[in-house]
Amino acid sequence: xxxxxxKILRVDLSxxxxxxxxxxxxxxxxxxxxRGLGVKxxxxxxxxxxxxxxxxxxLIFATGPLTGTGAPAGGRFIVVSKSPLTGAIANSCCGxxxxxxxxxxxxxxLIIEGKAPEPVYLSIRSEEVAIKPAGHLxxxxxxxxxxxxxxxxxxxxxxxxxxxxxxxxxxxxGENRVRFACVMADGGRAVGRSGVGAVMGxxxxxxxxxxxxxxxxxxxxxxxxxxxxxxxxxxxxxKELEKRHMWGTWSLPGRANKTGTQAALNFQTGYFKPFExxxxxxxxxxxxxxxxxxxxxxxxxxxxxxxxxxxxxxxxTKGPEHETMALVGSNCGIGDLxxxxxxxxxxxELGMDTITTGATISCAMELFxxxxxxxxDTGCPLNFGNTASMFQLMKETSRRQGFGDLLxxxxxxxxxxxxxxxxxxxxxxxxxxxxxxxxxxxIGLQYATSNVGACHTKATLPMYEGRKDPAHHVEWTKQDxxxxxxxxxxxxxxxxxxxxxxxEKPLVWLRAVTGVDYTAxxxxxxxxxxxxxxxxxxxxxxxxxxxxxxxxRITDEPRVNNQVVHLDRMLPEYYRWRGWDESGIPTPEKLxxxxxxxxxxxx
Amino acid sequence: MKIKVDYTRCTGCKLCEVACxxxxxxxxxxxxxxxxxxxxxxxxxxVIAGPYTEAACNSKGVRVIDGRExxxxxxxxxxxxxxxxxxxxxxxxxxxxxxxxxxxxxQCIRWCATEALTLVxx
Numbered sequence: 001x002x003x004x005x006x007k008i009l010r011v012d013l014s015x016x017x018x019x020x021x022x023x024x025x026x027x028x029x030x031x032x033x034x035r036g037l038g039v040k041x042x043x044x045x046x047x048x049x050x051x052x053x054x055x056x057x058x059l060i061f062a063t064g065p066l067t068g069t070g071a072p073a074g075g076r077f078i079v080v081s082k083s084p085l086t087g088a089i090a091n092s093c094c095g096x097x098x099x100x101x102x103x104x105x106x107x108x109x110l111i112i113e114g115k116a117p118e119p120v121y122l123s124i125r126s127e128e129v130a131i132k133p134a135g136h137l138x139x140x141x142x143x144x145x146x147x148x149x150x151x152x153x154x155x156x157x158x159x160x161x162x163x164x165x166x167x168x169x170x171x172x173x174g175e176n177r178v179r180f181a182c183v184m185a186d187g188g189r190a191v192g193r194s195g196v197g198a199v200m201g202x203x204x205x206x207x208x209x210x211x212x213x214x215x216x217x218x219x220x221x222x223x224x225x226x227x228x229x230x231x232x233x234x235x236x237x238x239k240e241l242e243k244r245h246m247w248g249t250w251s252l253p254g255r256a257n258k259t260g261t262q263a264a265l266n267f268q269t270g271y272f273k274p275f276e277x278x279x280x281x282x283x284x285x286x287x288x289x290x291x292x293x294x295x296x297x298x299x300x301x302x303x304x305x306x307x308x309x310x311x312x313x314x315x316x317t318k319g320p321e322h323e324t325m326a327l328v329g330s331n332c333g334i335g336d337l338x339x340x341x342x343x344x345x346x347x348x349e350l351g352m353d354t355i356t357t358g359a360t361i362s363c364a365m366e367l368f369x370x371x372x373x374x375x376x377d378t379g380c381p382l383n384f385g386n387t388a389s390m391f392q393l394m395k396e397t398s399r400r401q402g403f404g405d406l407l408x409x410x411x412x413x414x415x416x417x418x419x420x421x422x423x424x425x426x427x428x429x430x431x432x433x434x435x436x437x438x439x440x441x442x443i444g445l446q447y448a449t450s451n452v453g454a455c456h457t458k459a460t461l462p463m464y465e466g467r468k469d470p471a472h473h474v475e476w477t478k479q480d481x482x483x484x485x486x487x488x489x490x491x492x493x494x495x496x497x498x499x500x501x502x503x504e505k506p507l508v509w510l511r512a513v514t515g516v517d518y519t520a521x522x523x524x525x526x527x528x529x530x531x532x533x534x535x536x537x538x539x540x541x542x543x544x545x546x547x548x549x550x551x552x553r554i555t556d557e558p559r560v561n562n563q564v565v566h567l568d569r570m571l572p573e574y575y576r577w578r579g580w581d582e583s584g585i586p587t588p589e590k591l592x593x594x595x596x597x598x599x600x601x602x603x
Numbered sequence: 604m605k606i607k608v609d610y611t612r613c614t615g616c617k618l619c620e621v622a623c624x625x626x627x628x629x630x631x632x633x634x635x636x637x638x639x640x641x642x643x644x645x646x647x648x649x650v651i652a653g654p655y656t657e658a659a660c661n662s663k664g665v666r667v668i669d670g671r672e673x674x675x676x677x678x679x680x681x682x683x684x685x686x687x688x689x690x691x692x693x694x695x696x697x698x699x700x701x702x703x704x705x706x707x708x709x710q711c712i713r714w715c716a717t718e719a720l721t722l723v724x725x
């Protein structure tokens with residue numbers, strides 16, 4: 001068998017059992033792996049109406065056939081679950097080494113079920129799998145959790161085992177079921193969105209350590225090697241390797257701000273003056289960068305380890321990426337780079353999604369400034385730009401203390417409680433990411449129709465050659481959503497493969513690695529199948545076409561470039577391209593075409 | 604001819620391990636690679652497998668280079684009885700870099716995008 005390992009590790013925390021099963025290979029072919037195989041397993045194994053933070057929900061760590069192969073930018077893994085923030089499907093992705101180590105350990109999927117009676121962590125060393133007590137780790141911040149586990153591994157085994165082992169963990173936020181808690185990995189990376197960290201916390205699972213000594217077999221190793229060489233050559237010629245390596249996402253805050261498409265002041269505007277300084281990304285790199293860090297097998301190495309000179313924020317972390325800089329920065333009225341880094345640091349250590357944290361606090365800030373949210377409730381003045389209050393509330397949120405208990409349920413809960421749900425800037429209760437949709441209209445459609453709620457990893461910017469004509473934006477939205485579903489299933493990095501530049505490559509890697517004769521058409525069909533299955537999951541969970549919406553600020557109030565997003569015009573066209581009826585439900589003919597007949601769980 | 608390592612350019616992508624493993628085994632398995640990247644929060648250090656030595660040394664300590672502390676056992680390129688790396692996982696047969704044959708064409712260098720690894724004449 002090539003690409004896939006053919007094994008699934010199933011851990012039942014209620015029973016304390018760890019079982020190894022065969023990966024159903026037919027399903028693996030039809031859903032590839034990662035996000036696709038993950039949603040297929042979740043859809044078949046749980047009722048989408050279960051309580052997301054109950055023991056019935058499952059947490060699936062999914063690799064794909066390209067994980068651990070060295071396919072360029074193939075270092076990611078996906079976590080699939082039901083989201084406690086949105087009530088919809090969650091399929092958050094993350095880089096680093098965890099996916100590769102899980103694969104070398106021998107597994108395509110790790111399925112976590114049930115709930116441990118006491119805090120535990122899961123140790124995976126190839127076939128040696130054990131559930132171990134984690135009382136000594138509970139309450140710890142994420143880097144300390146990793147450091148303690150690494151020290152244990154070094155003592156029990158050796159220094160190389162500690163170097164190779166990849167660790168994912170939750171912080172206090174996940175333990176306390178903050179609905180936008182994330183799972184942190186490899187000292188500062190995040191499985192950020194949809195609150196999968198809260199699901200992990202609800203299972204009393206503090207961390208997972210993974211290392212493996214197995215191989216990933218390649219069907220056509222000579223062809224694969226040559227294809228990678230060609231890719232590296234292309235990357236050198238078009239300077240993409242150098243650009244990504246140098247700047248990562250740090251070239252974006254200045255660019256988005258300059259064009260007025262930067263989320264600012266709870267999306268009241270698309271421009272924030274203090275961000276002008278970021279128009280030269282060297283300002284960021286020169287001030288905070290420690291070094292560039294790659295995910296497994298990625299020649300781009302776009303992520304950056306950073307440090308600020310403040311003894312209250314010791315050590316290093318990763319980021320802040322563009323999305324973080326926008327949401328905890330400009331969107332909260334904060335422009336100082338060190339303050340943005342402090343917010344990023346706290347989110348990473350406490351284990352909270354930087355984007356939703358920013359979206360939640362910015363929403364509370366606008367409620368406060370509008371006079372809807374009194375200071376006696378917040379316990380502190382919460383005007384835009386008030387960093388002291390923000391840092392204090394972030395810590396309270398992670399502990400569900402004081403006003404933080406409400407913030408921990410997300411911005412929609414806050415806005416609704418104070419009678420102004422329209423001031424929450426999100427979709428399906430998940431905050432919108434960095435790009436203001438009024439700057440690029442079709443982004444609004446992509447946020448509105450995303451299965452996981454507003455999300456940067458599911459949106460593609462129509463800024464590339466061959467993608468610019470607005471007449472085709474709705475059609476391309478459907479195509480690109482399906483293509484990204486394939487990318488997330490391989491698993492490849494959406495940042496590298498979401499534009500047309502390398503869009504043909506996933507097919508090349510998949511054919512060489514797996515030996516399966518995928519074609520461009522069969523992959524497009526698989527992507528559409530995955531997207532529709534996620535849609536069916538959401539419909540069964542109780543969502544409907546009404547949830548494909550945007551805040552009225554985006555559709556009715558021209559804030560950026562005197563534009564609004566005409567979702568009412570785009571959505572029916574989008575449903576037609578999808579082959580869904582006018583209320584957004586996949587038609588029986590469409591489901592039949594996708595091999596999903598009989599799966600209709602709508603209504 | 605030597606492979607020069609500039610660890611300050613290494614990003615920890617481990618494509619060198621992939622390249623070496625593919626070249627020598629046709630599969631991807633870092634434990635069968637003749638080059639390994641040691642990763643800490645502070646740095647990434649590629650280490651290339653040197654000759655096998657039967658005796659485990661007893662002089663392990665800390666080496667300071669440019670103000671940074673390195674574990675000498677990690678810096679050491681030898682495959683030895685007490686070191687966990689540079690052995691075939693199944694058979695424990697020691698591994699050694701062979702410059703990918705004759706003429707030398709080390710694949711790790713070709714896969715390294717940041718030029719942390721370069722081929723230099725002695």
